[in-house]
Each structure stands twice: as C-alpha cells, then as structure tokens.
Amino acid sequence: MEKKVIFKGWALPLALLLPQLVITGIFFFWPAGQAVYQSFLREDAFGLSRQFVGFENFADVLSDPTWLDALWRTGFFSASVAFLALSVALFLAVQADKHIRGANAYKTLLIWPYAVAPAIAAVLWLFMFHPNIGLFGRMLNGMGIPWNYKLNGDQAMLLIILASAWKQVSYNFIFFLAGLQSIPRSVLEAAAIDGARPARRFWTVVFPLLSPTAFFLLVVNLVYAFFDTFGVIHALTQGGPGKATETLIYRVYTDGVMNLNLGSSAAQSVILMILVIALTMVQFRFIERKVHY
C-alpha cells in the first residue's frame, strides 16, 4: 500500500520544495553550468576578451603530458586512500564486532575524525609530521630517518594519503560494522561447525556477505579522494614539492585560481564531473543487480 499525500494546487508543494531547489541551483547547477560554459571559451588572463573555441580546451588538457601525469598521480593517490581507508576500517569493524558490548564507545571514538574539517585535520597531521615542529617528524629525524615532506615528494604523497585516508576511516567503519552486524550469528556458527576456522570463516562467509557494502564504500571513497581531498592537500603540501602531490582537483585550482587559465580549468572540472558521474552510474548498476547474492 502506497501512501500518497495529495496537495491542492501547486503553490504549496512548490514553496516546500523551493529552499532545496534554490540551494541546489545556486550551489550546484549554476556553477556546474558556468564550468561547462567556460570550458568552451578561451579568455585572456584579465578577462578582457573571450572567444568560443569548441573542444579545443579539452583537446589541450587531454594532450598535456603534465595533466596526464596528474591523472596517474590521482589514480595512485585515490586507489591508495581507498585501499587504506577501507582495509583499516574493515579491520577495526571486525574487532569491534567481536566485542559488541564496547561497540558504542568505540563507534563514538571512530566517528570523531569524520566530524573534523579537512583543513583542521590537515593541521593536525602537520603538527604531527612537520620535520621541525612535528612530534613524529622530529622523532623520525632523531632516529636517523631523514624525514622532510617539504623536500621529498614520496614522503609528501605518503603524508597526504595517510591524512586523507584517516578522515575516511570512520565513515567506512560505521558501514562495515552495520554490515557485519547484519550477518546472522547462526550462519557463522554453522560455518564453525562445518569446520571453518576464524580466518577461513572471514574470507569465505563474512567477506562475501560484506561485498555489497565494500563496493558501495569503494565508490564513495574514490569520489572522496578525487574531490574532497583538496583541503587536506592545500593545507599540507599545496601540491608540492614540485608537482609531487598535485592531483586533478588541486590542478583545477592551480590552473584556474593561481594561473587564471579559466578555459582549461573549466575543461578539467568538466572532465572530473564526467568521471564522477560515470563512477556513480557503475555503482547504481551494480546495486540494482545486487552484487553476489
């Protein structure tokens, strides 16, 4: 039985929907439309003249070797963040699930990072890993391990991966824990009686039953690593040293805001938008087919 609310006329429904529509319009459709519009234009740095150039901005971006470098870098970065955030969260969720009594305190602790703004999270990591003033940075250097992410590109990449993954762990954890708790206890007991030891039970029963959750989280984490890590990168490394931590989203910012190359920057964001739409569509298709069972 479907319950339908019937409104008389269209004024009230419109009024009720309006705030949401206005917000979506102002903060999403308008800038997105602007970006698409911009991506077909070429403009001088002072905004004095503009001309329609068709797909030229896109062609330039896609053939720019430094953009392609950034693409690979972003791929590596996103995959690392997603892998790290997912595996740590899964490990923690399995531990929490074992001692379900304590799970609430555990949950609260783990959700904290998610509530921290990206820039603040980054500052936290900065205070820990700054080569001169950071607790761990100084410790590493003191132990004779040269640590300076401001000079070493690999270390810079490692740092932004850690900081970005850390922020996402709590979110993943909540979903994994919910997934684990929805597996009937008796199914695991049946596996135990069938002779499966804990590791085998995990890989043959728990993990396959979690796979829809894991897949959903994978997409969410990839989208997060693509888009939501700007704040972390900006506060920690500003894309440096060199271009060692310049991901696609950061490059949109550098090209558009720093270099005022609006056409190219707009084309880049349109490409990113398409990537995310594609990822989301893959996800919907899989969810419709109910991955695995």
Add this chain to the structure above:
Amino acid sequence: MATLALEDVKKAFGATQVLHGVDLEVADGEMIVIVGASGCGKSTLLRIVAGLETATSGRVIIGGQDVTPLEPADRDVAMVFQNYALYPHMSVFDNMAYGLRIRGLPREVIARRVQEAAELLGIAALLERKPRQLSGGQRQRVAMGRAIVREPKLFLFDEPLSNLDAKLRVQMRAEIRRLQKRLGVTSLFVTHDQVEAMTLGDRLVVMHQGHAAQIATPMEIWERPADTYVAGFIGSPAMNFLPATLTAGGTAARLETNGLVLPFADGPRAGEEGRRLTLGIRPEHLRPGIGGLDLQVELVEPLGGESVLHGRLADGAPITAKLPGALHAEGPLGVIIPLEHLHVFDAETGKRLDAQA
C-alpha cells in the same frame, strides 16, 4: 556414529544459572529428544554439545573422547538450526559442499556425496539455486543435506521444524525419523512440541528450569511421569490434578473436593495418615458415570470421533475430560476415575509416589 555422554553439565550466564547439572548417556545410533518449555535451557545444552557455548563445569564426551576443550570445528558434529543458517551467497551445492571442501576431500567425492544426499532429500533439481530462491521446506532440506553429507559423529537439531507450516512439519518429522534410522547417526533433537518429542525420540529428556526432570522412553514418560511437571507437560490435553490426602493405612486417597475415597489399584503408599498428595488422571481416562466427580461442563470441543470437555468441580477447580463420541452438551456431568489409571504424587515435592513393593 558415536556414543555421547554428558557429565554434570552446568552453565551460568553471569549470575543466571541456566543449567543445573545435566547427566545423559546416549547410545550409538540413538535419537534423543530434548523437550521442555521455552527458556528452560534446551538450546543452551545443545550448543554446549556443539561447542558453541562453553559449559561452566562438567564434561562432554563424544565417542569416548572428552571434547570439552575442543572447538566446534574439531568435534565432528553437524547441526541443523531453527532458521536453517544457510550461507546466503552460496548455491545449494556449495552450501552442502562447504564442510567437505574444508576437509580437503577430492572433488569427485564431494560431487558424489552431495548428489547422493540431494537425491535422498529430493532436492537434486535445486543444486544451482541460491537459498533465497527456495521455499521454507526446501531450505529445511538443504540444511538437512548439509548435515548429512558431512557423515558426522552426531546430528544436532535445534527446533528445525518450528518455522514450517503444520502439514509440512508432520511430513518432515516423519522424514527426519526415517533418515535418522537409515543413516544410524546418533542424534540430539531439541523441540518444545511434545507431539514431535513423542513421535521422534527413542528416549526423551524432559527439561524443566535447567534440570533434566526425566529421561526415559516416550511411553514410560507417559505412563509413569516422574513428577507433576512432566505429567502436566507430556500428554494433550494436559493431565488433571486433584489435591488429596493419604488414608486407610496408605492404601487409598481421599479427595479434598468431595471426600471421595479412591483405593490404590497397585498397592499402598508410604507415609502416615493425612499425608498430602496430588492425584493425577489423564482426560482420556475419565469415563462418564455416577459416583465419581460432578462436573459443570462449560465448553465442548468436538474432535470428530471424540470430544474434549472443559468443566469445573463444585469448588471451581478445572477438569478436562476426553470422551468418545461427538454428542456432548454443556451442563452437569458425572465422571468416574478408573483406579488403574491414577497417578500419585507427593503434594510438597511434586515427585511421583510409587506403590511399596
């Protein structure tokens, strides 16, 4: 196939004592039904045998080997759960093959055993399906199949039929019994349904609040219940109880309700004059007649060939009678108590009082 022995098994969850020391010896190939009201500790006992719960004290011995410290995986038992607990992401074949693969059996042996078990249970056509594509009865069979293919030392059943509809339940009950006899596997079967218990078990364990109130064959329990709890629990409709006192030098009981003196058919009971007793008489043993109890019948339930009559004595005590025929009316009715069917219990302890030799 193996024997099973439980030695003084106790279990407490925190401060709650759930099992108060259960002893049981099960012979090779025997089917034991553990029956009792909900919450009396049946599942807990079964799970201790499976190794899913650890007993607070006592020992579990399977096939002569003390398995108390062993994990479920090392006990070589198979269990059928009430909710079937099939692996939702695996096909029926994989569900049944899971335990065999873990034991590292060759592929052909697994395929053959699963096929045989599937044919035995009539699910050979369903091997490719996932559990969610099966009906309740089919899932039940898969759960059985998963236990059978393992060829374990023990079968453990935890109310496996209670999620089925009435007709299927009767059918599966007979089927489980046939299979168990044919395979000869020692089995423990937990149920709260006394009809299931009576029809399935070689012997029953009637549990009451964490104690084994009586362990005996179904007929023995029905004919000679060990106490008033067992007497009231086994048999449907339940046994009538009447307060009485010992009289005539222990050779008879005097009913409190109307002073009627009932001489014991099988011999005198111990105890002084006036010892307080509880007399039990099954509804199907009451006969219409004058000179026994005077009932006011309030409700007649016709069952076809016979009827169940619910009535009250003058003092308000409820009495149920099961009489042949369908033509009974509400209103006054006299019933007599056949002396050879009288059960005598001590009123204080509820224990059965047998005739002195």
